[in-house]
Amino acid sequence: MLVGIDIYPGFLHTDTQKMNDGVVLMHPLAKLIAVLCTTILVLTYSTAMIQGVIFLVVVAIGLSLGKHVRRVFGKMARYLLVFAIPFFFIQWIWLPGSTPWFTWGPLQVTYEALNYAAAITFRLMTLFLTSAMFMAMTEPRDVVLMLTQQLRVPYRFAYAVSLALRFLPILSEEAETIRTTHQIRGMKPPRGVREHVQAWKRFSIALFTNSVRRMQMTASAMDTKGFGAYPDRTYWRENPVSIFSCVAMGVYLAATAFCLYRF
Amino acid sequence: MSTPTTKLQRFTTIEIVLMAILAMANAVLTVFLSSVNQFLTTLGGPIATSTIVGIYMIYGVLAMYIIRKPGTAFITFMLGATVQTLLGNSYGMAASVVAALCYALAVELICMLFRYRRWNVGVMMTIGFCAVPLWFIFAANMFGYLKWGLPQLTIALIVRCISGIILCGWLSKMIGDAMARTGLLRTFNIGRDAK
Numbered sequence: 542m543l544v545g546i547d548i549y550p551g552f553l554h555t556d557t558q559k560m561n562d563g564v565v566l567m568h569p570l571a572k573l574i575a576v577l578c579t580t581i582l583v584l585t586y587s588t589a590m591i592q593g594v595i596f597l598v599v600v601a602i603g604l605s606l607g608k609h610v611r612r613v614f615g616k617m618a619r620y621l622l623v624f625a626i627p628f629f630f631i632q633w634i635w636l637p638g639s640t641p642w643f644t645w646g647p648l649q650v651t652y653e654a655l656n657y658a659a660a661i662t663f664r665l666m667t668l669f670l671t672s673a674m675f676m677a678m679t680e681p682r683d684v685v686l687m688l689t690q691q692l693r694v695p696y697r698f699a700y701a702v703s704l705a706l707r708f709l710p711i712l713s714e715e716a717e718t719i720r721t722t723h724q725i726r727g728m729k730p731p732r733g734v735r736e737h738v739q740a741w742k743r744f745s746i747a748l749f750t751n752s753v754r755r756m757q758m759t760a761s762a763m764d765t766k767g768f769g770a771y772p773d774r775t776y777w778r779e780n781p782v783s784i785f786s787c788v789a790m791g792v793y794l795a796a797t798a799f800c801l802y803r804f
Numbered sequence: 805m806s807t808p809t810t811k812l813q814r815f816t817t818i819e820i821v822l823m824a825i826l827a828m829a830n831a832v833l834t835v836f837l838s839s840v841n842q843f844l845t846t847l848g849g850p851i852a853t854s855t856i857v858g859i860y861m862i863y864g865v866l867a868m869y870i871i872r873k874p875g876t877a878f879i880t881f882m883l884g885a886t887v888q889t890l891l892g893n894s895y896g897m898a899a900s901v902v903a904a905l906c907y908a909l910a911v912e913l914i915c916m917l918f919r920y921r922r923w924n925v926g927v928m929m930t931i932g933f934c935a936v937p938l939w940f941i942f943a944a945n946m947f948g949y950l951k952w953g954l955p956q957l958t959i960a961l962i963v964r965c966i967s968g969i970i971l972c973g974w975l976s977k978m979i980g981d982a983m984a985r986t987g988l989l990r991t992f993n994i995g996r997d998a999k
Binding site: 636 | 898
């Protein structure tokens with residue numbers, strides 16, 4: 542159910558007051574290039590040592606980016622631990638190797654598996670952290686502007702991203718209303734699998750019907766305001782790439798090329 | 805001759821809104837699925853997690869089943885990846901985007917093969933089946949499955965394909981038909997084709 546959803550709290554930016562830290566002022570395109578460069582690096586190497594170093598560098602950069610990113614890092618730590626620790630152990634147990642570390646019944650754990658499991662776990666954590674940093678430091682509306690103004694994505698589709706994000710609280714509220722309505726009408730909490738399935742079916746049909754109505758209303762309102770009537774549109778706010786962001790992109794690309802060449 | 809702009813104009817505003825809603829629903833679903841995924845990883849390793857792979861692809865296939873226009877899967881999957889990136893998932897931006905591209909390519913190719921005209925259970929199951937292998941190759945490189953060994957990789961791929969057939973192909977058809985029966989999708993191609 543949508544009720545009470547808590548999607549990585551603190552990730553999504555809506556408050557510009559919080560966004561005055563560090564490199565937050567950098568253009569989203571520069572941040573995207575940084576994420577891509579890090580992704581290329583972590584996907585290139587497969588040893589625990591190099592992956593560990595990249596992970597530590599990302600953490601250090603994240604911690605130096607100001608209070609907001611540090612707060613997001615703190616909130617993310619539990620997600621990371623819950624996800625990464627089982628992933629590491631499962632990989633370690635499953636992966637084959639030739640140098641045994643210990644044997645427990647039919648289970649043999651090897652040094653090669655340890656190295657590779659650690660490398661893959663660091664890789665996943667780095668991919669997660671870089672994306673999270675991007676989210677923590679970027680406003681969704683800047684991403685939409687970047688898609689239309691720099692990446693030349695047709696605005697009808699770029700704005701669908703804003704639309705999707707806008708629908709999240711609306712549908713969450715809608716789900717809460719449906720649940721309350723069901724309670725007011727005297728529906729008892731379901732017991733057993735069959736009643737749970739029926740309750741879920743009733744809830745999802747109501748949610749679907751209301752969502753389609755909302756969808757039709759939104760589409761009509763957008764059409765009335767001339768959304769998509771012209772191939773191009775004007776913008777109340779332009780978001781050009783600053784010289785600082787251009788230099789930053791150059792540095793990221795050069796550093797990535799150097800690492801790929803050197804190591 | 806149609807220009808790229810006129811091709812994109814083929815999508816009505818309500819179709820774009822539907823794609824956005826499905827992308828948003830997928831992002832929410834992915835957050836819930838990440839805990840299920842963790843549980844399955846702990847329970848049965850990489851093969852157990854493969855059982856729910858089909859659910860990750862359902863939004864794009866469902867959009868294609870309802871809208872039935874070329875490019876629907878591509879736009880919906882890319883929207884899904886962007887929204888997922890902005891809301892957060894456990895796999896990072898690169899995995900979201902690459903997975904979306906792989907799924908979109910497979911779904912569009914199969915639909916093109918059937919000229920966007922045939923939408924029976926067999927076609928939908930074929931779409932679900934074909935959407936799996938390409939991303940599996942990329943995921944194997946990205947998440948280190950390549951070192952598992954051939955038997956585990958083969959079992960995981962088979963389980964994923966079955967999951968794709970049932971949880972993506974078949975379920976999309978069931979959900980789409982149930983939605984069409986309510987009569988609320990009359991403005992979409994699925995509603996027009998049902999007449």
